[in-house]
Amino acid sequence: MRCRTDKPVSITLMRPDVDVGELQGGGLPQPNADWTDAARKEITAALRAKLQARNIDFVMMEDRLAETEAARVAALGKAQEALAACRAAPVPLPAAAASAGVETAMVAEAAAAAEVPAPVAPDCSAEQNALATAEAAPDGKVHANLVADYEGLHSAVVGAIIAHKYGLAGGKLPTKKEDFAYTLGPGTADLGKLSGANYGLFVMTYDQFASDSRKAMQVMGALGCLIGACIIVSGGQHVAYVSLVELDTGNIVWFNLLRGSKGDVREAEGAGTMIDAIMAGMPSRPGEKTAPATDLAAK
Amino acid sequence: MRGFRRLSLAAALLLPPTAAAAPHTPQDPVERGLWMQVDEAERKLQTSDFVIRDKALNDYVRGVLCREVGEEQCGEARIYIMRTPYFNASMAPNGMMQVWSGLLLRMENEAQLAAVLGHEFAHYREQHSLRLFHNIREKTNAAAWLGFVPFGFVAQLGIGMSMFSFSREMERDADAKSIDYLVKGGYDPAAATRVWSRLRDEMDAAAIERKAKSRKDKNGGLLATHPPTAERVDTLKTLAAEHPAAARDLGTDRYRAALAPFWADFFDDQAKLNDFGASEYLLKQLAEGGWTAELLFARGELYRRRAQAGDFGAAAGFYRDAVAAGGTMPQIWRGLGLSLIKNGEADADRKEIHEYLRRAPDAEDRGMMVMLAGEPT
Amino acid sequence: MIRKRIVIAALIAAALPVAPALAGWKLVPAGQPVAVAKSGMTVTPGEDWNRWTARPIKTSEVWTLDGTSLNELYFVAGLAEGKTLFRDIAKKDRPLPKFSKAMLLPDVVEFFESSTRTALQTSLFEIDKVEPDKMSGHDAVRFAFTYAVEGDQLPRKGIAKAAVVNGQLYLVSFVAPSIHYFDRDAAKVNKLLDTVKI
Numbered sequence: 001m002r003c004r005t006d007k008p009v010s011i012t013l014m015r016p017d018v019d020v021g022e023l024q025g026g027g028l029p030q031p032n033a034d035w036t037d038a039a040r041k042e043i044t045a046a047l048r049a050k051l052q053a054r055n056i057d058f059v060m061m062e063d064r065l066a067e068t069e070a071a072r073v074a075a076l077g078k079a080q081e082a083l084a085a086c087r088a089a090p091v092p093l094p095a096a097a098a099s100a101g102v103e104t105a106m107v108a109e110a111a112a113a114a115e116v117p118a119p120v121a122p123d124c125s126a127e128q129n130a131l132a133t134a135e136a137a138p139d140g141k142v143h144a145n146l147v148a149d150y151e152g153l154h155s156a157v158v159g160a161i162i163a164h165k166y167g168l169a170g171g172k173l174p175t176k177k178e179d180f181a182y183t184l185g186p187g188t189a190d191l192g193k194l195s196g197a198n199y200g201l202f203v204m205t206y207d208q209f210a211s212d213s214r215k216a217m218q219v220m221g222a223l224g225c226l227i228g229a230c231i232i233v234s235g236g237q238h239v240a241y242v243s244l245v246e247l248d249t250g251n252i253v254w255f256n257l258l259r260g261s262k263g264d265v266r267e268a269e270g271a272g273t274m275i276d277a278i279m280a281g282m283p284s285r286p287g288e289k290t291a292p293a294t295d296l297a298a299k
Numbered sequence: 300m301r302g303f304r305r306l307s308l309a310a311a312l313l314l315p316p317t318a319a320a321a322p323h324t325p326q327d328p329v330e331r332g333l334w335m336q337v338d339e340a341e342r343k344l345q346t347s348d349f350v351i352r353d354k355a356l357n358d359y360v361r362g363v364l365c366r367e368v369g370e371e372q373c374g375e376a377r378i379y380i381m382r383t384p385y386f387n388a389s390m391a392p393n394g395m396m397q398v399w400s401g402l403l404l405r406m407e408n409e410a411q412l413a414a415v416l417g418h419e420f421a422h423y424r425e426q427h428s429l430r431l432f433h434n435i436r437e438k439t440n441a442a443a444w445l446g447f448v449p450f451g452f453v454a455q456l457g458i459g460m461s462m463f464s465f466s467r468e469m470e471r472d473a474d475a476k477s478i479d480y481l482v483k484g485g486y487d488p489a490a491a492t493r494v495w496s497r498l499r500d501e502m503d504a505a506a507i508e509r510k511a512k513s514r515k516d517k518n519g520g521l522l523a524t525h526p527p528t529a530e531r532v533d534t535l536k537t538l539a540a541e542h543p544a545a546a547r548d549l550g551t552d553r554y555r556a557a558l559a560p561f562w563a564d565f566f567d568d569q570a571k572l573n574d575f576g577a578s579e580y581l582l583k584q585l586a587e588g589g590w591t592a593e594l595l596f597a598r599g600e601l602y603r604r605r606a607q608a609g610d611f612g613a614a615a616g617f618y619r620d621a622v623a624a625g626g627t628m629p630q631i632w633r634g635l636g637l638s639l640i641k642n643g644e645a646d647a648d649r650k651e652i653h654e655y656l657r658r659a660p661d662a663e664d665r666g667m668m669v670m671l672a673g674e675p676t
Numbered sequence: 677m678i679r680k681r682i683v684i685a686a687l688i689a690a691a692l693p694v695a696p697a698l699a700g701w702k703l704v705p706a707g708q709p710v711a712v713a714k715s716g717m718t719v720t721p722g723e724d725w726n727r728w729t730a731r732p733i734k735t736s737e738v739w740t741l742d743g744t745s746l747n748e749l750y751f752v753a754g755l756a757e758g759k760t761l762f763r764d765i766a767k768k769d770r771p772l773p774k775f776s777k778a779m780l781l782p783d784v785v786e787f788f789e790s791s792t793r794t795a796l797q798t799s800l801f802e803i804d805k806v807e808p809d810k811m812s813g814h815d816a817v818r819f820a821f822t823y824a825v826e827g828d829q830l831p832r833k834g835i836a837k838a839a840v841v842n843g844q845l846y847l848v849s850f851v852a853p854s855i856h857y858f859d860r861d862a863a864k865v866n867k868l869l870d871t872v873k874i
Contacts, residue, residue: 021332031332033325148346152829153855160743164701173726174703175741182742185856250856348800349826382799383826400799509771568799571790573773604786606776637782664806667782667817 010057011244012064012195013047014151016040016203020266023208023236030211035266042271043205050275057197061147064195069140079127079134086124146190154202157182158241161255184250192247200247205240205274207265236261242278254282330392330426337391344379344395351380351400351561359557360398363409363550364416367484376420384568386498388415390423403558404565405498407584409550410481410490417480418491421473474531478538485546492535499532501580508576555588566597575605592626599634603641611642629659636672649673699730704739709873713737715753717846720871722864725749732763747852747861749868755845761791770794777843781817782806784838784845792823800824800831811839811846812874822854833858837869846874 020035044060051058161182164173191200238261244254256278263273325331344350351357357380365373376396385401396419406412474491481488499515506513515528539545558565562585570578578601586594599617602610618635636651645651652668653675662668669675704710704725709718713735728738735756739749752761760772773790776783785806793801804820816839824831836849850865852858 030329031336032328033331033335034328036332036335145346148343148829149855153853156745156830156853157743159745163745164740164743171700173701173740173743175724175726183856185860187856343827343829347826347829348824348831381826383797384799385797511768514769568793571793571801573771573790573794604790606778606783637780640780641778663804664782664785666805666807667785670808670815671780671782 008057009199010059010197011051011199011201012191012197012247013044013058013060013201013203014147014154015060015062016043016205018043018203018205018265020205020207021209022211024211029208029237035207035209038267039205039207039265039271042268043203043265043275045268046272046275047201047203047279049272050279059195059197061191061195061200065140065143065147068143068194072134072137072139075137076131076134079131083124083127083131086122086127089122143194146194150184150188150191150200151202153184154243154245157184157252158202158204158243158255161252162241162257166257180252180255182252182255184245184252186248186250188245188247188250195247198247199253200245202243202245203240204242205265206237207239207261208237210236238262240274240278242282244282256281325392334393337393337395340391341377341379341393341395349382351382353380353560356380356557356561360412360416363413363484364396364420367413367417367480367486368420369483372420372424376423382568384565384572388419390419392423392426394423396420396423400561400565400568404562404569404581405501406494406554407497407551407587408490409554410486410548411494412554413481413484413486414477414491414494417477417484418473420480421476422469425469425472425476470531471534474535475538478535478542481539482542482545485548487547487549488539488542488545489536490549492532492539495535496532497584499529501577504576504580505574506576508574508579563593563597570597570601570604575601590620590624592621592624592631593628595621595624596626596628596631596634599631599638603634603638606641611638614638615642627658629655629662632658633662633668640671699728701726701728701740703727709871712751713753716874717751717753718871718873719751719848719868722867733760735759741861742857746857748850749865750847750849750851752845752847755847757843761788761845761847762795770797775845777840779840779845781808781815781838781840784840784847785817785819788819788836788838788847788849789821792821796823796825798823798825809837811837811841811872814839814841814874818869830855835862835865835869837872839874841874846872848872 018036018040019031020039021029021031023029048058162168164171164176165180165182188200192198238259240258242256243252245251246253258274258278261274262277264270265274325334357378360380361373361376361378364376364378375394376390377394378396378398380403381397381399383399383401384404385399386405387399388397388402390396396416398416402415403412406415477491478488481490499513502515503513566578566582566585569581572578579598582594582598582601590598595617599614599621602614602617615635615638618631618638621631622635632651632655636645636649636655639645639651640649649672652672656662656665656668656672656675659665704721704727706721706723709720711718713731715735723741725739725741728740728744731737732750733752733755735752735754737751737753738744739751741747755761755775757777758774760774762772764772772794773787775787779787785803789801789803793799801823802821804822806817806819809816809818816837818835818837821834821836822831823834831854832851833854834849834851836847838845838847840846848869850861852861
């Protein structure tokens with residue numbers, strides 16, 4: 001996938017899917033809200049810093065959803081006020097309405113809609129149309145559904161990438177051996193419209209730190225090897241992926257997967273190291289003259 | 300994109316998980332972690348196609364809960380009615396309550412619904428899921444340690460059983476509290492025992508049809524923590540008997556009215572799960588007030604789909620009864636026509652299928668039916 | 677939620693030394709008739725597909741283009757009386773319906789619906805268009821459907837074609853997410869369905 005050079009790059013970050021907890025001795029992961037909140041904050045901050053350092057505009061989808069909904073509600077309120085103000089205004093002279101042939105019909109229509117006799121109704125058709133437009137604007141629920149739909153599709157695509165491209169569950173597909181061609185389809189343009197960005201970034205991190213009892217078990221398991229009953233107990237579990245989607249086409253132009261810990265995501269420094277590691281190799285800013293015109297293929 | 304005909308048009312406004320100020324806030328790290336996970340699950344429900352958002356039905360179910368636990372406490376519950384065809388309800392520590400459509404299909408009256416809602420609310424008030432998690436954590440740690448010891452497997456099994464008995468204790472506790480809630484709400488406290496004894500009967504009916512042993516005393520599956528054991532039924536009966544002066548409101552008519560727009564869909568979901576015994580049991584319960592055309596049609600479909608010896612004749616009879624009872628749904632004639640063909644007694648001109656196509660000219664399966672019966676004349 | 681757990685489990689498991697997976701994927705090249713599920717049923721795909729070497733039930737086979745979560749063709753070639761459409765993995769609690777050779781084509785559609793609802797434990801499943809068709813000269817049915825699975829957040833669409841020949845069921849079904857993937861591949865699959873020979 002060749003990048004377009006005519007547009008500045010802007011990225012919208014979808015709500016990062018972050019899960020941090022502690023792996024108990026028995027293998028039961030125990031979720032930790034404080035760690036998860038801290039990690040989400042640090043990961044987002046690290047991403048923001050990293051992308052802004054590359055002069056890439058960065059907007060969080062969650063913020064944009066909230067702003068869009070607030071703007072819709074405000075516009076609706078304004079349109080309602082304008083209509084009320086118009087209706088309360090003095091009745092215009094009938095002659096004025098009659099002089100504009102086209103508008104007469106609209107006045108009659110608007111009057112009929114308002115079920116008020118035509119002669120006494122002020123001409124509020126413009127306000128009424130404005131209100132109808134404001135009312136027809138998709139609300140927060142519609143946008144939330146759109147985002148949820150694409151989060152669902154994205155996780156299905158990532159499932160296919162991990163299972164069949166990395167071959168971690170189910171094995172590699174012969175037809176997909178050569179290139180990395182995965183897409184969410186051009187419907188993602190709606191996400192572009194909503195966010196004002198031309199790329200979408202999806203981030204998932206899953207970190208389970210080993211508790212003391214788990215660590216003790218690792219030692220026990222290793223000791224067991226000496227006496228011929230070797231049980232390997234995994235320590236902590238750390239997995240993360242990021243994928244960059246070109247919103248015009250829906251194509252995943254870059255994907256990276258990390259397994260194993262690259263830093264403690266609960267802290268600024270560790271999250272920074274992790275983000276540096278996972279974002280390494282993300283294509284350079286396409287518009288930059290210095291950047292080679294690379295194919296944005298997955299590793 | 301979201302192409303389902305949703306059950307509701309009126310989307311009830313759902314509060315975000317953090318909006319309702321529940322009096323209990325999570326304290327220790329374990330509890331906060333659990334809350335985070337259920338908050339995340341609840342976030343997903345906001346855009347789920349499985350949530351039934353019909354305002355009247357949601358108001359009704361909430362009203363039942365509020366009547367028994369009080370206006371103040373019921374505000375802590377955020378109720379989600381789920382289009383899921385099995386018997387279940389749950390309440391998470393953050394106040395997210397789920398009521399499955401399969402549960403609503405199985406309740407006979409408002410008092411039985413109140414018994415289940417009260418039971419789940421008691422789990423929530425007593426923070427049972429948190430205690431269960433602590434308990435499992437302690438015991439799985441111990442179980443993993445035992446894994447290093449020879450014959451540890453047997454010991455691990457023992458710990459598994461003790462986790463069950465721990466949750467059974469909480470079940471008994473929630474059962475007892477649900478009786479108190481029923482009494483407080485003016486409902487018949489005997490409704491609780493009836494919920495579970497009927498579930499036992501339904502499981503028996505399913506087992507007889509499958510020529511299998513009844514699962515009613517089994518642990519596992521959906522009822523892992525709620526086995527409807529005979530002991531449980533007896534305990535609930537005894538508890539109810541301790542309130543001889545309690546009101547005896549069942550709310551049968553109110554319940555039927557609230558569920559009237561939904562039962563045909565909910566029953567259809569059940570009937571398509573290859574569980575003839577349970578479906579027939581539930582259908583007979585729905586018909587206690589008399590066999591309506593809709594119920595007779597549903598029964599015809601059930602027998603026709605089972606397709607055992609004699610079923611097509613029986614199905615044809617039910618479809619004809621449905622017509623006699625004033626039924627006008629086109630699918631009655633579709634079912635009748637197919638049953639007669641399968642039974643080898645269809646007219647050469649297959650007039651029932653033609654009647655179906657006359658009544659439903661835009662049917663999705665028109666092409667298929669024309670192939671089977673020719674163009675209607 | 678469900679899929680995320682599976683993906684994470686796969687990632688974690690792969691970090692540990694485990695036995696290599698027994699099943700894998702083999703190329704199905706475009707333009708040549710190929711027998712499916714070691715049966716007498718053949719299809720001629722118009723593009724390259726991937727065939728899973730594991731078979732969910734004895735008379736079945738699974739193909740995909742990009743991965744089974746994005747597009748999945750399921751072939752059932754010669755299902756006999758009394759057999760289930762999918763593996764009956766929860767037969768004690770939720771047994772799947774069994775095929776009967778007496779089924780008419782509309783019954784086959786109902787059999788498919790009931791099998792899928794029971795296997796996926798879902799109520800959001802709708803049969804859309806049901807039309808007559810031919811499979812190798814035999815009367816057949818072609819139908820479309822829509823469904824969702826709880827916790828998955830991704831509605832899916834599907835098409836299928838089926839015939840009962842010599843008392844055995846021959847069925848090919850295709851499912852894909854309703855966003856983008858179904859529409860992208862439906863024409864290819866419709867062509868492929870026309871090439872089925874028994």
